[in-house]
Amino acid sequence: MKARVARSFHLLLLLPVFCCTTNKIHAEQDQVDPLKSPMWQDMRRNLLGDSPVIFDDRVRVLAPGNAEDSMNVPVLVDASALGEVSRLLVFAELNPIHKVLEMEPLQANPLVGFRIKVQQATPVRAAALTPDGTWHVAGRIVEAAGGGCTVPSLGSGDSDWASRMGEVVGRLWPNNDATRLRLRIMHPMDTGLVPGIPAFHIDRLDFLDATGEPLSRLFLYEPVAENPVITLDLPRRDSVTVVGTDNNGNPIEAKIVAGLQEAER
């Protein structure tokens, strides 16, 4: 009995310490969400963990205010203004599936363009992790009529989709210090939310140079639109190889070479 009291006493001693810690976390959590989203605290806890978070306009999130086509909402995230970024996470918190895409920039700019499906009006956010362990967060609200995640993609509605799956078209635009890569990969990107159609999506893409050196890496989730069109700014190279898989293990591999097709020159 005595021992138990003593233990409780010790716990009481510890209490102020806990209070301080939780107060500190609360102080960060209470930083006002500029988008006033009801889901922000959950997103923060589930996706960003205990790391410090600041809302930061240096992370640019380009997207339309209104989704004209809720199956294909264009988004571009650019955190280059932060300097070095080790991870870039994109999420749409009022979507049934929150995580959209993750990038490990490696040698690329922390910039990625793509399209997403939205089920209803939702914040589209990007969180960029800097080497000091801080997440820099920005976003914007995309209004939408809805249905993007629970409508079968046209790709899978088309009986022919399987014959073109994994097909890649792409092009390199050399700049002074960077190479812009744009590519489209044929894939239905099914969310698994449509009755009778399982989740079926590309989940990883590695971008390599001619020597096999990794330039950048993407992890894609269900909300990325079908037949993903990806934009990246990579270090200057004359060719880039994309290697990836979907969640069924189907391989994706193609080499995009600078210049245009011979016949079109």
Next chain:
Amino acid sequence: MTLAQGFSSILIALAIVTSAWGGKDYGLKPVEIAPNTYVLLGVNEHFNFRNGGNIVNTGFIVTQAGVVVIDSGPSRLYGEQLRAAIGKVTDKPILKLFNTHLHPDHVLGNQAFEEVPIAALAGTIEGMRQQGESFNDAMYRLAGAWMAGTRVVLPTETVQPGSLEIGGHHLQLIEMKGHSHADLMILDQTTGVLFAADMVFHGRTPTTPHADPNHWLQALQRVAKLDFKLLVPGHGSVIEGPQAIEQTRDYLQWLIAHLTRAAEEGMSMAEVLQPDAPPEISALAVFHQEYQRSVSHLYPAIEAKVLSRGRVVRE
């Protein structure tokens, strides 16, 4: 019946009609633009809860035999109020309603004309069959309570392009495509009025949800050669001469050139949402909204063409 009784029964009748309309009034005022030819002008805005979807021009021709109506507006309510407005101009029966193309702001008033032959091009009828209900849903979200009780009523007659004489008016029914896959224009050769529908916009940014801009531009060359005195655009004010045709052409040419150049430069779709447009383009009503919608409609195909010219080796 005394005068007072008569007056009060009119008031009661009016009260019944307005209460059935839930107090909502589009304020439709037919404007006589040519002999026996009337237009009801919508506002140069996007759909919203205030305008109830009345962003569109409808019209009617009072012939000796009866009334020909061109488009029925965005809702059941609009259709009913359009009929009431026609009834104030003439006692003649309504002979026929034309639907110029499938878009909801032009056809969702059909419900008020259900006992009348409703005519449209075959492609329009098929488009309405496939997409009418989703348009109706979308309109409810955009225009709100004005849409109450609206359902899709499909046309009952297929238009055969060519000449049609009705009650002394010689109408040319002209099939075009470009704004949608089937666009009907009606040229009244008796008055010289061209109901150009959404092939021509005036002072308002053209919309492109089902557009093929290249077909549209080709078609506009044909429109410019038509012998008309007065042009009624689908949206915007009535105009003499070719100015609205040129404006529509200039916008489409700018739009295609701008999006193509952006795709050729390797721009991501989200990067083209904020355009640098020349002042005569950006001055068009609802430019920013319609431009962003057009990016969504048109950029994927333009970009696909650009990307497919890149060199890819499948390993």
